[in-house]
């Protein structure tokens with residue numbers, strides 16, 4: 001009998017994303033989770049979108065400055081997808097390949113909500129661009145942090161300090177931000193296998209505890225029993 005070649009899957013880290021409207025606490029919670037994972041002995045890469053790699057950060061600056069707004073949501077979507085392709089190729093995929101966990105502040109769901117649900121870009125277009133940019137790097141788990149739009153915007157304003165100018169999206173009106181909130185909640189409800197909806201009006205420690213509990217239930221090896 002011919003000896004069989006056995007292909008072993010390369011070890012792959014986990015990919016967790018944090019989503020939601022402005023100022024709901026995504027970066028805070030991403031950093032808190034990273035800390036706990038590192039304490040559990042996991043190599044972690046934290047990153048963000050748009051951005052995360054030097055070239056993608058250049059595109060982030062163009063997007064958030066508002067210079068691209070006049071080209072419309074489709075053009076912004078294509079720029080975000082270009083930034084994502086570079087970010088995934090240079091940072092996320094290499095991290096996952098070496099077995100590290102990648103934690104990302106915003107990813108495909110932000111595009112689906114900002115450019116899709118609110119911007120009006122067709123779902124098929126978004127899906128095609130996701131396949132091109134993310135390819136094999138889709139999130140294993142997504143935390144959707146939910147709070148009234150005004151709560152998040154107020155937190156973001158306080159963080160930026162008095163007199164700081166809002167960016168391209170923060171400057172949109174209250175209805176824009178409420179529609180975003182509805183769109184994020186709809187995604188969390190439509191994809192319960194991947195997404196966890198978290199009440200982000202709770203204290204940071206409480207939110208962090210819910211997140212850790214979810215992660216440990218999903219990957220119990222993080223807290224081995226004696």
Ligand SMILES: Nc1ncnc2c1ncn2[C@@H]1O[C@H](COP(=O)(O)OP(=O)(O)OP(=O)(O)O)[C@@H](O)[C@H]1O
Nearest residue numbers: 021022023024025026027028155156159202203204
């Ligand atoms: N649960 C919370 N309760 C009250 N304040 C919070 C909470 N979580 C974060 N904050 C504070 O709110 C501000 C925004 O938090 P953070 O930067 O984590 O939000 P974000 O969702 O990443 O924001 P953005 O969408 O602008 O990137 C920060 O000053 C942070 O300290």
Ligand SMILES: Cc1cn([C@H]2C[C@H](O)[C@@H](COP(=O)(O)O)O2)c(=O)[nH]c1=O
Nearest residue numbers: 049050080106107110111114115169170
């Ligand atoms: C990934 C992504 C982001 N955006 C918007 C959402 C925010 O207003 C900014 C990013 O700023 P943050 O302070 O880092 O949250 O960009 C978007 O419109 N579409 C996207 O795909």
